[in-house]
Amino acid sequence: MSVKIQYSEIYTIIDLTKIKRKEILLKMNAEIISIGNEILCGRIIDTNANYIIKKLEEINLYIRHVSAVGDDDEELVASLKEAYHRSQVIITTGGLGPTEDDITFQSIAKAFNLKLIKHPEAEEHMIKILNRIKIDISKSNLKQAYLPEGSRCIINSYGTAPAMILEKDNRIIIALPGVPLEMKNLMTKEIIPFLCQKFPNVQHRQSRIIRLSGLGESTVNEKIKDFIHKNEHLNIGIYANPEDIQIQLNALGKTSQEATAISDEATEHLKNLLGDFIFGFDQQSLEEVIGNMLKKRNFTLAVAESCTGGMLGEMITSIPGSSDYFKGGIISYDGEIKEKLLGVPRETMIKYGQVSEQVARAMAQGVRKKCLSDIGISITGIAGPGGGSKEKPVGLVYIALADEQQTIVQEHQLRRDRQTIRLRSARRALNMLRLHLINIEIINS
Amino acid sequence: MSVKIQYSEIYTIIDLTKIKRKEILLKMNAEIISIGNEILCGRIIDTNANYIIKKLEEINLYIRHVSAVGDDDEELVASLKEAYHRSQVIITTGGLGPTEDDITFQSIAKAFNLKLIKHPEAEEHMIKILNRIKIDISKSNLKQAYLPEGSRCIINSYGTAPAMILEKDNRIIIALPGVPLEMKNLMTKEIIPFLCQKFPNVQHRQSRIIRLSGLGESTVNEKIKDFIHKNEHLNIGIYANPEDIQIQLNALGKTSQEATAISDEATEHLKNLLGDFIFGFDQQSLEEVIGNMLKKRNFTLAVAESCTGGMLGEMITSIPGSSDYFKGGIISYDGEIKEKLLGVPRETMIKYGQVSEQVARAMAQGVRKKCLSDIGISITGIAGPGGGSKEKPVGLVYIALADEQQTIVQEHQLRRDRQTIRLRSARRALNMLRLHLINIEIINS
Numbered sequence: 001m002s003v004k005i006q007y008s009e010i011y012t013i014i015d016l017t018k019i020k021r022k023e024i025l026l027k028m029n030a031e032i033i034s035i036g037n038e039i040l041c042g043r044i045i046d047t048n049a050n051y052i053i054k055k056l057e058e059i060n061l062y063i064r065h066v067s068a069v070g071d072d073d074e075e076l077v078a079s080l081k082e083a084y085h086r087s088q089v090i091i092t093t094g095g096l097g098p099t100e101d102d103i104t105f106q107s108i109a110k111a112f113n114l115k116l117i118k119h120p121e122a123e124e125h126m127i128k129i130l131n132r133i134k135i136d137i138s139k140s141n142l143k144q145a146y147l148p149e150g151s152r153c154i155i156n157s158y159g160t161a162p163a164m165i166l167e168k169d170n171r172i173i174i175a176l177p178g179v180p181l182e183m184k185n186l187m188t189k190e191i192i193p194f195l196c197q198k199f200p201n202v203q204h205r206q207s208r209i210i211r212l213s214g215l216g217e218s219t220v221n222e223k224i225k226d227f228i229h230k231n232e233h234l235n236i237g238i239y240a241n242p243e244d245i246q247i248q249l250n251a252l253g254k255t256s257q258e259a260t261a262i263s264d265e266a267t268e269h270l271k272n273l274l275g276d277f278i279f280g281f282d283q284q285s286l287e288e289v290i291g292n293m294l295k296k297r298n299f300t301l302a303v304a305e306s307c308t309g310g311m312l313g314e315m316i317t318s319i320p321g322s323s324d325y326f327k328g329g330i331i332s333y334d335g336e337i338k339e340k341l342l343g344v345p346r347e348t349m350i351k352y353g354q355v356s357e358q359v360a361r362a363m364a365q366g367v368r369k370k371c372l373s374d375i376g377i378s379i380t381g382i383a384g385p386g387g388g389s390k391e392k393p394v395g396l397v398y399i400a401l402a403d404e405q406q407t408i409v410q411e412h413q414l415r416r417d418r419q420t421i422r423l424r425s426a427r428r429a430l431n432m433l434r435l436h437l438i439n440i441e442i443i444n445s
Numbered sequence: 446m447s448v449k450i451q452y453s454e455i456y457t458i459i460d461l462t463k464i465k466r467k468e469i470l471l472k473m474n475a476e477i478i479s480i481g482n483e484i485l486c487g488r489i490i491d492t493n494a495n496y497i498i499k500k501l502e503e504i505n506l507y508i509r510h511v512s513a514v515g516d517d518d519e520e521l522v523a524s525l526k527e528a529y530h531r532s533q534v535i536i537t538t539g540g541l542g543p544t545e546d547d548i549t550f551q552s553i554a555k556a557f558n559l560k561l562i563k564h565p566e567a568e569e570h571m572i573k574i575l576n577r578i579k580i581d582i583s584k585s586n587l588k589q590a591y592l593p594e595g596s597r598c599i600i601n602s603y604g605t606a607p608a609m610i611l612e613k614d615n616r617i618i619i620a621l622p623g624v625p626l627e628m629k630n631l632m633t634k635e636i637i638p639f640l641c642q643k644f645p646n647v648q649h650r651q652s653r654i655i656r657l658s659g660l661g662e663s664t665v666n667e668k669i670k671d672f673i674h675k676n677e678h679l680n681i682g683i684y685a686n687p688e689d690i691q692i693q694l695n696a697l698g699k700t701s702q703e704a705t706a707i708s709d710e711a712t713e714h715l716k717n718l719l720g721d722f723i724f725g726f727d728q729q730s731l732e733e734v735i736g737n738m739l740k741k742r743n744f745t746l747a748v749a750e751s752c753t754g755g756m757l758g759e760m761i762t763s764i765p766g767s768s769d770y771f772k773g774g775i776i777s778y779d780g781e782i783k784e785k786l787l788g789v790p791r792e793t794m795i796k797y798g799q800v801s802e803q804v805a806r807a808m809a810q811g812v813r814k815k816c817l818s819d820i821g822i823s824i825t826g827i828a829g830p831g832g833g834s835k836e837k838p839v840g841l842v843y844i845a846l847a848d849e850q851q852t853i854v855q856e857h858q859l860r861r862d863r864q865t866i867r868l869r870s871a872r873r874a875l876n877m878l879r880l881h882l883i884n885i886e887i888i889n890s
Contacts, residue, residue, distance in 0.1 A: 040508050042498035043682065045490065049513075053487035063485050064520065068494075068511040075509065082527060237488065303755075303776070309762025310748075310755025313776040317754025320830055320863055328782035330775055331748070331758045337773035337816055341786065371782055385765055418765055 028199070029087040030056060031065040033079055035094035035104055036178055039068045048093045048183055055187050059196055060203040060252065061089070071101035073110070080111040080173075088171055089195070094178030096161035098140040104175050105164070109148040112168060116146040119153040122162040129160050154190050158182040165194060172198065203252045205235075206259035210247040210270055211280045213431040217245050223273050233262050244286065244427060276438055279431070286430050287319050293437045294325035301433075302371030303329035304342055304363040306354070306380040307397065312426040327371045332363065342366030353392065355380050357409045360398035364409075368402045376402045377433060379425050383418045397425045401436055408436070473644070474532040475501060476510040478524055480539035480549055481623055484513045493538045493628055500632050504641055505648040505697065506534065516546035518555070525556040525618075533616055534640070539623030541606035543585040549620050550609070554593040557613060561591040564598040567607040574605050599635050603627040610639060617643065648697045650680075651704035655692040655715060656725045658876040662690050668718050678707050689731065689872060721883055724876070731875045732764050738882045739770035746878075747816030748774035749787055749808040749823040751799070752842065757824060757871040772816045777808065787811030798837065800825050802854045805843035809854075813847045821847045822878060824870050828863045842870045846881055853881070 032053070034046045049066045056063060065086060069075045076095070083090045095104035109116050122145040130137050144161050147153055151166035151173075159182045166173040174191060176183045196204075212220060217240040224247070228236050235250040249266055253259030271278060280289045294301060303312045313329045316322055330341050335354055338344040344362040352358040360380050368376025381397030388394035395414040400407060412428060414421045477498070479491045494511045501508060510531060514520045521540070528535045540549030554561050567590040575582050589606050592598055596611035596618075604627045611618040619636055621628045641649075657665060662685040669692070673681050680695040694711055698704030716723060725734045739746060748757050758774045761767055775786050780799055783789040789807040797803040805825050813821025826842030833839035840859040845852060857873060859866045 040498065040511065042495050042502060045492055045495045047490055050487050050490045053485065057487060063487075064515060064517075065524075066485065066513040070509060072509075078531075079510075086523075305755065305758075307762075308759070309767075309771070310750065310758025310774065310776065313750075313755025313778075314753070314759050314867075317752075317776075317778060318864060318867075320828075322754075323778055326754070326778050328776040328778040328786075329755065330786070331755065331762075331773040333758075333762060333768055333771050333773040334816075340817075341773075341775070341815060370786060371779075372785075383765075419763060422759075422763075 028061060028089075029064045030061050030089035030091070031083050031087040032063060032067070033076075033083060033090065033092045034066070034068040034178075035071065035076060035092055036068075037070045037101070040070045048178065048180060051180070051184060052091055052093070052187060055192060056195075057250075058205040058207060059192060059199075060205060061195060061199070071095060071103060073103050073107050076103065076107040077111045080108060084111070084171060084173075089174070090171070091174045091176065091191075093176045093183055096144065096163065096175060096177045098138070098144055098160065100140070102144075102161075105144075105147055108166065108173060108175060112148070112166075112173075114148040114150065117149045119145050119147050119162065121155065122147070122153050125155050125162065126160045154186060156182050156186060158185055163190070165191075203254065204256045204259040206251045206253070206256070206263040208249045208251075208263055208267060209282050210249060210267065210274075210278055211284060211286075212245040212247070212274060212277045213279050213286055213427065213434070215245060215274075215277045216240075220245055220247065220274070220277075224270060227266075227269055227273060231266065234266055276435060279434055285319075286427070286434065287315050287322075290316075290430055290434050290437070291319045291322055291325060293434065297437065297440070299375055299437075300325055300327050300373040301375050301377070302327045302367045302373035303429075304367035304376065304378040305329060305331050306333060306338070306363070306378075307383040308379050308381075308422050308426050308429075309333060311422055312377070312379060312429055315426055315430065327373045329371065330367055338363060338366075342370065355382055355392055355396060355398065357398055357400075357411065360400035360409050361402070361407050364400035364402035365407055374403060375433070375436075377429050378402075379429055381412075381414075381421070381425055383421045383425075385418060395421050397421070397428075399425065399429045399432055401432055403436075408432075473506060473534075474509045475506050475534035475536070476528050476532040477508060477512070478521075478528060478535065478537045479511070479513040479623075480516065480521060480537055481513075482515045482546070485515045493623065493625060496625070496629060497536055497538070497632060500637060501640075502695075503650045503652055504637060504644075505650055506640060506644070516540060516548060518548050518552050521548065521552040522556045525553060529556070529616060529618075534619070535616070536619045536621065536636075538621045538628055541589065541608070541620060541622045543583070543589055543605065545585070547589075547606075550589075550592055553611065553618060553620060557593070557611075557618075559593040559595065562594045564590050564592050564607065566600065567592070567598050570600050570607070571605045599631060601627050601631060603630055608635070610636075648699065649701045649704040651696045651698070651701070651708040653694045653696075653708055653712060654727050655694060655712065655719075655723055656729060656731075657690040657692070657719060657722045658724050658731055658872065658879070660690060660719075660722045661685075665690055665692065665719070665722075669715060672711075672714055672718060676711065679711055721880060724879055730764075731872065731879065732760050732767075735761070735875060735879050735882070736764045736767055736770060738879065742882065742885070744819040744882075745770055745772050745817075746820050746822070747772045747812045747818035748874075749812035749821065750774060750776050751778060751783070751808070751823075751825040752828040753824050753826075753867050753871050753874075754778060756867055757822070757874055760871055760875065772818045775812055775815065783808060783811075787815065800827055800837055800841060800843065802843055802845075802856065805845035805854050806847070806852050809845035809847035810852055819848060820878070820881075822874050823847075824874055826857075826859075826866070826870055828866045828870075830863060840866050842866070842873075844870065844874045844877055846874075846877055848881075853877075 032049045034049055038044045039046045053063050069079050095102045147164050151164040154163040161177045163186050164175045217238050233252050237248040239246045251259045251263035305312050310331050316326050332338040332342055339346050342363050343366040348358050360378050363378035364376040378400045382388050382394050384394030397412045400409040414424045477494045479494055483489045484491045498508050514524050540547045592609050596609040599608040606622045608631050609620045662683050678697050682693040684691045696704045696708035750757050755776050761771050777783040777787050784791050787808050788811040793803050805823050808823035809821040823845045827833050827839050829839035842857045845854040859869045
């Protein structure tokens with residue numbers, strides 16, 4: 001595809017986990033079997049396993065083994081037997097559909113010498129769904145209502161395939177559909193509550209993401225490591241995207257209330273340590289936070305972009321309702337546009353170059369004026385791979401912010417490839433705006 | 446992160462594979478063991494396995510089992526023994542580093558009762574690399590030079606950890622590093638050539654991606670299905686991103702030459718069936734193709750964006766050297782900007798609305814004039830979730846293209862969420878430009 005960098009790519013991880021994995025594993029084993037030729041053929045990456053792992057971690061259940069097998073009865077039976085030997089909780093995904101290669105229930109029955117028993121509630125649900133979408137029930141659909149004897153049928157509200165929980169000789173076998181939406185829904189609504197009740201001794205976990213901008217991950221680590229090492233009820237990871245940093249905070253408690261209390265206290269502590277570098281929590285994005293700040297202050301915004309070519313505008317307008325505060329902008333990729341549309345004096349460009357503090361300043365002031373906005377932001381830089389020199393290397397970026405009172409310019413030297421340099425430039429511009437809006441608030445209050 | 450849609454998200458797959466997987470599997474078994482707590486803790490999704498699967502498929506080796514285990518000697522030894530029992534080729538990734546929890550070589554040695562033998566070439570390479578980055582060699586580094594007896598040491602040019610190939614009793618055990626860059630390099634340069642030579646009977650595969658824009662995947666399927674079903678040496682999948690379509694063409698032959706010949710013939714056939722809907726091959730992007738066309742014709746381009754907020758400009762400028770043909774643009778999010786900077790008459794906006802054929806037309810003409818470019822493209826639409834009405838629902842988008850001769854306007858009704866509607870709008874604008882540039886060529890020739 002065209003855009004090479006996935007904005008959500010996570011490329012550095014500092015792991016500060018303090019959980020003694022081994023000790024926990026000795027008490028309790030869980031494992032996942034992902035079923036389907038599409039995984040073994042490389043057509044899809046198995047993201048279901050990762051989701052289940054994370055969900056179980058929230059209730060302090062840890063996975064010791066993950067495997068993927070094709071839609072093959074013999075292989076699946078063998079894998080189920082191995083898993084049964086190894087683990088107390090086995091979760092399978094996939095193979096519950098109506099087609100011939102959906103064999104999970106049959107293979108479970110075969111592996112543990114069980115009959116397949118019809119579950120009328122599964123059949124009823126299936127007929128209801130198929131009626132709604134006006135499809136006749138077929139023999140292959142009916143197959144889905146036959147579950148291994150002794151199992152509990154779990155109705156899947158998002159699809160025809162029921163899931164199941166089978167308890168046998170101190171083992172729990174759970175079969176979930178492979179469609180991510182259906183699997184996630186059942187995991188959250190059915191499986192997690194079931195396991196919490198089954199293993200009341202498991203610790204509860206309260207997860208929170210703390211989002212930061214403007215600091216590198218090693219600085220974040222330095223700032224918070226003493227706090228983390230002191231607190232044994234916390235389990236913390238620092239994740240870095242090309243620009244923003246996330247702290248994943250997991251608080252453990254005997255009850256959900258206790259976990260929440262620990263999490264809240266830790267959050268307060270981290271707020272003191274990290275101050276304004278924190279821009280949001282959980283799913284909040286920097287764009288959203290800035291949008292709320294602008295709306296609250298009744299400010300409008302315009303952008304002038306050179307090397308980012310529209311990326312900053314794209315990010316700002318990704319937020320529904322951004323038309324309340326975003327007026328627009330000028331993509332001044334060419335010097336002529338800088339002069340003609342933004343009013344950057346030609347002499348300034350000749351004297352200092354298009355990538356310079358002076359041009360960034362004139363661009364921000366120009367776009368503010370041309371778009372009649374309260375604030376103007378500009379970006380001009382060398383994204384590479386060509387165009388750099390000894391004096392002005394690839395990655396040199398100027399970001400300016402102009403409002404009624406003043407114009408501020410920042411110089412950045414960014415690294416990595418073209419797309420990352422562009423991405424970082426746009427993210428830093430957003431963060432510059434955020435900090436500026438906080439400062440105004442402080443000055444005015 | 447801020448941008449919710451990953452541009453490369455693949456969400457629909459039509460599988461036309463004709464390979465008789467089961468038959469092939471009976472002849473030859475391969476499997477993958479991914480090693481590392483980071484997978485079982487959910488911190489990373491194991492994408493290495495998927496890469497290896499695809500690479501092996503190219504030489505017609507199929508994976509029958511994938512598993513992931515933690516950095517635990519006991520578990521890894523057990524998994525290796527199971528794999529040895531089950532498969533002829535076993536590929537492990539991870540656990541080759543210098544730290545205490547990197548145990549792959551030790552566990553392989555233990556599982557198959559082998560000694561660990563020092564490989565001087567591995568030590569030498571390690572010292573060379575560590576010297577270069579000015580790090581003293583430590584005892585834990587030296588551990589990496591000890592490989593199970595009988596194995597071949599494979600020098601890893603991207604890191605200190607050597608990889609290994611062990612042949613034992615008609616089984617092949619391959620241990621690769623877990624760092625994707627290192628693993629991929631070794632897989633391509635060392636492991637694939639080794640396996641090709643080891644299994645000369647495996648069919649050769651020539652893979653090619655054919656990239657299309659402007660057709661839905663079911664239409665692509667309709668157009669090509671007869672051809673596919675006739676040809677048993679072809680193995681074809683259709684993959685759809687939110688906008689572009691990819692045909693993955695795998696040609697199978699007894700030799701690499703034969704596979705290439707089949708692939709070339711099929712490509713020619715598909716070109717006839719799909720014509721101008723094909724915009725490129727393999728890693729080519731639509732932006733790159735358009736850039737080359739503009740450069741060849743010596744045309745310049747400018748964009749006027751409303752609902753996409755800069756996304757089209759961002760895509761165009763993702764290509765290095767785009768300053769040769771891209772002059773810039775105007776993000777006219779607000780009506781005032783449309784009037785003031787693009788010269789869209791206020792009466793036109795009042796009479797027809799900002800999302801209308803007339804406004805799109807005036808925007809494209811305006812940006813062409815203001816930016817002094819040969820071609821101007823504009824996008825105006827309702828990305829939602831708010832702002833729609835019965836007459837103008839969410840997803841209604843107008844795209845216009847103006848050049849010296851004419852102005853063309855397209856009306857689109859797009860579906861899904863805000864970000865997908867924006868993405869599709871930008872992709873369709875790019876494709877409209879591509880087809881326009883082809884047409885000009887035909888008219889002028």
